[in-house]
Amino acid sequence: MRSPLVAIIDDDEALGSSLVDLMRSIGYCAEPFVSAETFLMSSSLFLFDCVVADVHMHAMSGLNLVQWLQDQGYMTPVILITALPDRRLDDEAISVGAQCLVRKPFESKALLHYVAKCLSHERPPR
Numbered sequence: 001m002r003s004p005l006v007a008i009i010d011d012d013e014a015l016g017s018s019l020v021d022l023m024r025s026i027g028y029c030a031e032p033f034v035s036a037e038t039f040l041m042s043s044s045l046f047l048f049d050c051v052v053a054d055v056h057m058h059a060m061s062g063l064n065l066v067q068w069l070q071d072q073g074y075m076t077p078v079i080l081i082t083a084l085p086d087r088r089l090d091d092e093a094i095s096v097g098a099q100c101l102v103r104k105p106f107e108s109k110a111l112l113h114y115v116a117k118c119l120s121h122e123r124p125p126r
Contacts, residue, residue, distance in 0.1 A: 009051065099117075
């Protein structure tokens with residue numbers, strides 16, 4: 001059985017690299033992307049078991065990414081992360097199809113919990 005493959009999409013390369021290392025530290029395979037567009041151009045787009053994406057990125061936002069994936073029938077769960085304090089984002093993230101929205105700074109253990117829930121096909125709590 002193969003290890004779960006997690007896409008990490010964040011234009012903050014240091015954070016993206018840290019999250020990839022975190023996923024790999026527990027046995028998941030992980031691949032970083034510096035933008036939603038880079039992720040969408042990936043030849044392995046439909047192989048990912050879970051996606052973790054930042055809400056606020058330079059071109060396509062995480063919210064727009066989730067909406068695009070939903071529109072294309074892409075059913076892989078997406079966890080959005082953000083440092084933005086706007087509480088309306090929680091409802092917006094869920095309404096476009098994200099599994100949940102996690103606020104930075106977050107505990108590594110919390111993010112791993114949400115990823116595990118997505119991989120087990122359980123919807124994480126809002």
